[in-house]
Amino acid sequence: MTDIDEQQTVAVIGQGYVGLPLAQAMCDVGLRVIGFEIADRTVQALNGGRSHVDDLSDNDIATMLGQGYRASSDPASLRDADVIVICVPTPLSDDGGPDLRAVEAATGTVARNLKPGATVILESTTYPGTTDDVVLPILSAEGAEHGTDFYLGYSPERVDPGSAHYGITNTPKLVGGVSPEATERAASFYERFVDTVVRMSGTKEAEAAKLLENTYRHVNIALVNEMARFCHDLGIDIWEVIRGAATKPFGFQKFTPGPGVGGHCIPIDPNYLSFQVKKTLGYQFRFVELAQEINNSMPAYVGSRLGDLLNDVGKPLNGSKILLLGVTYKPNIADQRESPAIPVAKVLREKKADISFHDPHVERWHVNGGTLDRVADLETALQESDAVVLLQGHSSYDLNWIADRAKLFFDTRGSSGRDDVHRL
Structure with a gap:
């Protein structure tokens, strides 16, 4: 022994x-x-x-x-x-x-x-x-x-x-x-x-505890993603709603909307639990499946909102130059696993947009079967693009500097508080 x-x-x-x-x-x-x-x-x-x-x-x-x-x-x-x-x-x-x-x-x-x-x-x-x-x-x-x-x-x-x-x-x-x-x-x-x-008390309890942790995040992210959509339609600022709710010192944990969920855990782990429940017990884990449906729909929603914003300034999404900022799944790292930037890029390409990208942590982006090189000069790319979409708020990004140079700035992370920046 x-x-x-x-x-x-x-x-x-x-x-x-x-x-x-x-x-x-x-x-x-x-x-x-x-x-x-x-x-x-x-x-x-x-x-x-x-x-x-x-x-x-x-x-x-x-x-x-x-x-x-x-x-x-x-x-x-x-x-x-x-x-x-x-x-x-x-x-x-x-x-x-x-x-x-x-x-x-x-x-x-x-x-x-x-x-x-x-x-x-x-x-x-x-x-x-x-x-x-x-x-x-x-x-x-x-x-x-x-x-x-x-x-x-x-x-x-x-x-x-x-x-x-x-x-x-x-x-x-x-x-x-x-x-x-x-x-x-x-x-x-x-x-x-x-x-x-x-x-x-045992292995199954430890295995299930990990899945509960990430299912909790998955479901709550889906909740604020769905709220972001109907708050926009109702003319309500979702970011102000979240700011107010987050002041409560008990009974509330802050989650924020975004272009989708990414990484090695949140988009994947809840499916393990859903899979096992359905396989073993024969019924659905409906919270997980609904959350997956909502979160998976966010890239298409980003594309739709961007199309509306361009339409408001007299431009079609077809043929417009779109600069995507931040293609990793979370800020300040190079990890791109399950990044929502990939399905966002797919949606924009299907709508015939001309996409480019910048990310301080990624030099070459392997996306949808192809490879894109990071734009060589960010300032020039900002000025030449019809729209700039922030998909990941890396701390090295000066959002005021970016907003001053972009013709149209769509912030999907709510990182900028400026009135002239469009937020999710």
């Missing part, structure tokens, strides 16, 4: 936006960390001191290497690990549920290279039951017994990329194990480098 000790070796499978910061936090408390990654190019870059994640610099990787970190694509390296944490992607599959192929492949690799007594922890976001019904059988397939040969738990990732306030160590960690002993082993491990560890 493996004890939690100062010389513990940990393998983190998946060195992306979840796994790499997690590995950094482990290195900082003296754990020996193996960053397992199947992409040889990523392994070579990390071992050469080069980062591919927004929140970590090359200097951070160099520090980790000095602390004993190493990246590897060799499955045999997992045999040294007392703890193995699986942080692989779970995108949506064609049927609307999670695509578990990466989880299954990673678990299979672990099963073939498992140190006796090791603790295995899944962090990938998925539907309730995955740890018990998918991961556990794979680990046990060759006769290994849970509670003797290995211990299995689930701890959902709660990474907030680009956040200046919350990171691995100060974000509470949920932990649920297949057994009470597995829960305790996983929790004791995370307590090495996380300030607050919350023990859950």
